[in-house]
Amino acid sequence: MAPQLDGYFQQVDSLSDAFIERLRQAVAIPSVSSEAARRPDVVRMGEFLAAELKKLGASVELRPLGKQHGTDLDLPPVVLARYGSDKNKRTILVYGHYDVQPAEKSDGWDTEPFELTIKGDGRMQGRGSTDDKGPVLGWLNAIEAHQAAGIDFPVNLLMCFEGMEEYGSDGLDDLVNEEGKKYFADADAVCISDNYWLGTEKPCLTYGLRGCNYYSIEVSGPGADLHSGVFGGTAQEPMTDLVRVMASLVDTDGKILIPGIAEQVAPVTADEEGLYDGIAFTMETLHDSLGSKTTIFEDKKPTLMARWRYPSLSLHGIEGAFSAPGAKTVIPAKVIGKFSIRTVPNMEIDQTNEVVCRYVEDVFKKLGSKNSLKVYPQHCGKWWVASPNHWNFTAAAKATERVWGVQPDFTREGGSIPITLTFEQATGKNVLLLPMGSSTDGAHSINEKLDKRNYIEGIKLLGAYLHYVAEEPMN
């Protein structure tokens, strides 16, 4: 099956320097979506993609999304593109994002974050290398290698690349919902390459994601920040109350202390019980990516279950308190604690918000404080689980075996890619998550990297997937 693939693979190898150069150019554009000052760079990155796609013969639109929520700032455009419109071919819709997380050398990078630096072991380091510029360029590179090899492109490829993923995908939901039966109307399946292998050696296909409900707890009292010498001991301090409330949410072993969360979680089935042992995942890999041995569990199975199928609660920080190095004797007048809950089947967003807010209010009430409390969700995205038996997954599994010589693990992910669910709902089609990078890539951390092997074999994988998905019988 798919015998043309050998010629394609050869071209990917031949063109690998050009593909790395394309990634170098992309990483050099600091398309940080969360920083207003970088917005022109984000737009420039969208334009770069559009230009590259046009050179490859795709039809491209830079679709404006209006203003960023609550600001006067134009959102970066969505790159919508189509390569091929043969009615006799299947149409595959792919999604990726061209914006990146913030990065400064002073954060602790050992190279310039916006210069792709290739180290001796093939480690290609730079912000956006693995998240998500490498995978996005993977699709472009697959087109180019087909053209160079003179092999007919096996499907019609619809592309949707956004520039606000790292800052909440502002405006994208509406666009995807609108285009579900328009620009995306002929899509037969969806493929998203924006996640990671579970470890460093074995590829995987991902069929589930946790959701995320993100909360703020505001505690305020005094009219302005106070001097702790003058007011310490006489005023009820918002920071004291907030810390006590935050301490009541979760314990050291990750147990969520809010009643009404665990009750919503789908029970473990007998089928599921057997699922975890076969997964290529070791505690050593986890220790490597964690950079320490400070795990909650000692074993693989409870660890995977905690990541995939149980909710978790993380405290992210406090706004309004003293956060700089050194010492400042301030009593902050208003502090905002931030935490989020990763959600799983069958948790409902509204029900979760209700039990969270009620619990926080109850705990605060018991403090007997005269300060004021507000608790509210900042944003909520639902969990997603797809059928891993769909032909979309079968094709991707065959492609993986062809490129990597191994059956992929079928995995879920602890993180959220809210747009996954939107694509599923807007198109009514199966969505597959097909990762390129590995667990140690450090997507949102300093020294983010993509290994050269994962990039080049990943380009082969994306192309091979398109061949297999073109042939796979419907199920």
Add this chain to the structure above:
Amino acid sequence: MAPQLDGYFQQVDSLSDAFIERLRQAVAIPSVSSEAARRPDVVRMGEFLAAELKKLGASVELRPLGKQHGTDLDLPPVVLARYGSDKNKRTILVYGHYDVQPAEKSDGWDTEPFELTIKGDGRMQGRGSTDDKGPVLGWLNAIEAHQAAGIDFPVNLLMCFEGMEEYGSDGLDDLVNEEGKKYFADADAVCISDNYWLGTEKPCLTYGLRGCNYYSIEVSGPGADLHSGVFGGTAQEPMTDLVRVMASLVDTDGKILIPGIAEQVAPVTADEEGLYDGIAFTMETLHDSLGSKTTIFEDKKPTLMARWRYPSLSLHGIEGAFSAPGAKTVIPAKVIGKFSIRTVPNMEIDQTNEVVCRYVEDVFKKLGSKNSLKVYPQHCGKWWVASPNHWNFTAAAKATERVWGVQPDFTREGGSIPITLTFEQATGKNVLLLPMGSSTDGAHSINEKLDKRNYIEGIKLLGAYLHYVAEEPMN
């Protein structure tokens, strides 16, 4: 007594516009000691003071203090000055500081912070107006008004004005200790004007200050910040541990939960019991300066005791966690909680550090976490209590009655001015705190101000104090 004072007072009134202009010039120099980029402005402010003093006939030195601790940055010089060296006069050593807290209009100021703005009600608003440029200039203005009135200056005045008070008085302790028996050798008493009335109507003399022990709690585990989707539920999170430890330190009503603190506090004596009722202080004033009614106590006496003679514990913030507006799903790898304890007689710095660190370590141990904890004092300054029956205080009380027509309250303060204790120890003389501003001046807040009345009458008070202190019999 001190009949020449009427002539002096008249001159202060006549010169009030010139004195306000001098304050305007001083406020216009943004001498923010905590910001390296402002260091030249701090130096410029020291030079401004030196030039003004020279014009008045004082002998002045700009004494360098070497490099700022842990940096290559020169410390601003200490202004050492002497006005008069008549062996038949008493010599009074005064201290103040010419640096200020940071201020940006965008912090919420309703005027430009470094432009002295005089409002209709005599509110003179600007950073440093009350803390501590107004009081420092008060001494200069007192000299000028004596000269204008042709009245012999009643004492030899030694002046020590520093430029790093708002950033830890780096280097000053050593200088004061060295000069105690040299530059300051003939000082008969010390007067510091760098604190505030308890309310807005009645002057006070201050004979006690709380100390301050400032602590850091570091919790670390992962090698780098983590994504809560990927690691939430599988890793023990430093932020969870830190918040639980911080929540164990103090409750909403300010009760310190660390054993071994309350045990060190001097018991309330029968004498002291009667002291608080007479003090001009109302809960309304406290509510005004607090900007809310979120006090721990409803009544004056426990409130004053909590501020003056009991320790307090404030949580200031967390370094290393997410502290910006918005949402970020980070699991911080290393977080540093900051808190401080205001200390009182008879607490010992070492003993307090020992019980604090042991308690924090015990609480952390009980969490059963694999993360690492470090707890340590960042800096410690001892409390100070002087004798309010000393002739230095008697003279100041007479001056207050002469200027303000009322006996001052004898008060203590909740804040720390660590240099007070240093001056006492280095000179072996009585130290008096003689405030110029009132409780609503907002020393470290936005819209800091000094009322014109407090400035002008305060200049009279400083001059009158020098007359009475010159005549007061030793006790």
